[in-house]
Structures are given as C-alpha cells and as structure tokens.
Amino acid sequence: MQYISTRGQIQDISFKEAVMMGLADDGGLLLPASIPTLTAGDIAALGKMAYPELALRIISLFVEGIPAADLKGLINRSYATFSHDEVTPVVHQNGLYVLELFHGPTLAFKDVALQFLGNLFEYLLREQGAKMNILGATSGDTGSAAIYGVRGKENINIFILHPHQKVSPIQELQMTTVTDPNVFNLAIRGTFDDGQRIVKEIFGDLEFKSNLSLGAVNSINWARVLAQVVYYFYAFGRVQKETGCREVYFSVPTGNFGDIFAGYIAKRMGLPIRRLILATNENDILSRFVGHGDYSIADVVETPAPSMDIQLASNFERYLYYLLDGNTARVRQCMADFAATGKLDFDASLQERVGRDFLSGSATRSETLATIREFYQATGYVLDPHTAIGVKVGKEQAGGECPLICLATAHPAKFGDAVQEAIGTSPQMPESLSGIEQRDRRCEIIDATTDEVRRFVEQHAR
DSSP: OOOOEESSSSSSSSSHHHHHOOSSSSSEEESSOOOOOHHHHHHHHHHSSSHHHHHHHEEEEEOOSSSSHHHHHHHHHHHTOSSSTTTSSSSEEEEEEEEEEOOSSSSHHHHHHHHHHHHHHHHHHHTTTEEEEEEOOOOOOHHHHHHHTTTTTTTEEEOOOOEEOOOOOHHHHHHTTOOEEETEEEEEOHHHHHHHHHHHHHOOHHHHHHTEEEESSSTTTTTHHHHHHHHHHHHHHHHHHHHHHSOOOEEEOEEEEEEEHHHHHHHHOOEEEEEEEEEEEEEOOOHHHHHEEEEEEOOOOSOOOOGGGOOOEEEEEEHHHHHHTTHHHHHHHHHHHHHHHHHEEEOOOHHHHHHEEEEEEEEEHHHHHHHHHHHHHHHHHOOOOOHHHHHHHHHHHTTTTSSSEEEEOOOOGGHHHHHHHHHSSOOOOOGGGGGGSOOOOEEEESSHHHHHHHHHHHHOOO
C-alpha cells in the first residue's frame, strides 16, 4: 500500500514514511493511494472477531513493511491498557446503541488511536535508530491521550499545545500532571484553532521540521484515522449480531472531522452505513457544510463540549479530496482560496453528493444539557456533553428503518461541571482520576504565536 498527498506533490511513499511524515511535506494530508474493499462475507467474518484480532485484520490492509507478528504485538500492547475486555463495548440504551470509546487510559476515544500510535512510533524509531520530537495541538482529549501514549518512551519528546483555561479542569489536569521528562505542556493564550494553525505553520517549515525530527500525533497523522476505522466495523458486527440489520446509522460528535472521516473510510471499504450523522455544537462549520454547502469560519464559541469548540477542521481536506474525485489541483486551489477568504461554497451537485454520505445537525448549550438530563431520567445512563450532542442530533436525523449507533467519545467524569448542571449530581469518578488534583503539575503558559512555540521547542528538544 502506497500513500499520496491530497495536494499531489507527494506520491508513492510507504506506510512507515507516511506515519513519520505526519503532515505531508507539500502541506497536504496523506491518504492511501487506494482503499481496499470488502465483501459482505468479509464483513460478516470480521464482525465475529475480538477487538485486537479485528484491528489486526483491518490495519494490515493498509500496512506493509511491518512483519505480521510485530504488528500483532503492537496492537495487543496498545489495547492491553484498556479497562474493558471488549476495548470498545456497545451498549443498548433507550432505543439506540452507544459505542463506548472511553475505556482507555485517559477516558476518551483518542486513546484508541494514540495508544497504537505511541507504540508504533517507538517501534519505528528503534528500527531506524532515530529520535523524534512530537508536536501537537489539542482541544482537550488528544493532548492527554497523546501524552499517555508516549510518556517515558525511548527516543521521543512530546510538546502539546492547549488553549489556556479553555479545556475542562480534568482535561487540563490529565495533561499537566504528567511530569515525565520527555513531556512538555504548553498552554497558549488563544484558541485551539490558534494552536492548530501554529502546528501547521511549524510543520510547513521543512528545514525546521527535518532538523528537529518533528512528528505529528494530531489526526493529520494517517495512522490516527486508520486505528479509528476499526471500531466502526466492531460496532456494526455487535449490532448486526443482535438485530440482524443490513445497515446502520452512525452518529458522530465531531469538531475536527477526524472521527467521522474514519467512518467515511469504513463506508468506502464496504461497511453498510446508511448515513454518517455529523453532530456539532454551536461551532457548526461542519454541519453548515453538510446541510447548506457553506464552509465558512465564524468566531469560536465556548460550550460545555470544549473538544468540539473548533472552526478549522483539519481533516476536512481529506474528504475534499474524495469529493473532488482526487483532483489535487482543485484541492490545492480550494485550500488556497480558503486560506485567503475563510470560506468555501459548494454548488448543488456537490451538495447532493455530500448528502449521500452525511446527515448533520447541531445542538445548543441548553439542548446539550437537556439531552444529558432526559437520557439520564429515562435510562440512568450518564452521557458526557459531546456524546449528548451525538445522541440529540442522531435521534433527530436517523430514520427508524435501521439501528442508530452513537459514538460515546468521553467518560462523563471528564466534564463533571456540565453533568452536575444537567442532572444535579456529579458523575462517578473513575479510579484513574482519584486524587488527580493533588498531583504535581508542569506546564508553561505562552503567547499563541508561531515564533514563541518554535523557540520553546528548539530550546527543549533533545
């Protein structure tokens, strides 16, 4: 399997090269040159597998150059850190299915990919006798999951930017209480979009990127998306076994388009998804795109679902590549236009194509809290705010002809204030968070400028 860039200037590189490159050197995002397709029989067989076995089968389709035994070992180590035997269990609640993605070390769906990516980085660096300085930005969950994925690992330093005082208290503590010497937390005086822009600008300096051996853990790294494709197949298999369904809906709370793009890849591989339902909060650039062909930047609004407080969806370019039939010149022009104007408009024919894959909707603060409250009253099950948005939009958009699977992207304890406001009681605190407020912390607060971040990384890279 070879990899290409959405912008056409990087072609025919290996999986290993794609993982280590992160952001393509031409500024685009890396994708497989072709997507393998599976038959109904293949999918039925996959649906019966345990999670690690299924992960090996799916990931192997996109990987070459890593012996099967080594890849199996990487996958097994990655998911041995999860607290649930099924890794990503599916539970039936109130007429819908909840895919629980929060049983990893940091209680968020990002663990599914970043435990794997951390082990993969360590494996490749050891093989190459190389070192890496990881640079990433987070709206809350990616940072802690990435840090837990590489803390203490050989030959790796990690620098994570988060918006100062714009993530939940638990999210901040999960990052800043990791004091391993290879971990650096940077709280920037700005938004997540500022952090994401800074990271892309630094990666765009190819000399700096090469000299410091920069690597990416944000969902710009293809391996992140690939690892997330697996749980769509897993969830479908479990729901099909229970219901005998031929198709399903997936409702995905998303701000950066990475998690739902993994579902889109699964759909292109043949997984029978009726529609992917894209759910946003008031930062609704993605739902406006799906519903009206309007992809335009607005001001970031702070909400009870801070991991979705995003206006610049970094994975959108990957979908744009497929929407434009792989025309890399058009992708380059669109991204240049967007950089210049902050907006893209899509004609009726393209909007119709988008509608074949996606439905969309958004939820306000009051609607999010009301969904948490009403779901709890009906079932006793506590949703985190992001999952609540997925449930609310999913129930509105899905037809009743096939099951609805909602992705539960984080444990409610990570957003205790919102849950407390919604249901009048705090969610049960997992053992992994016990006493986190008393742990030592390490974090630098800096201005949200590329020069400041570049200077810090250069001073502390080893």
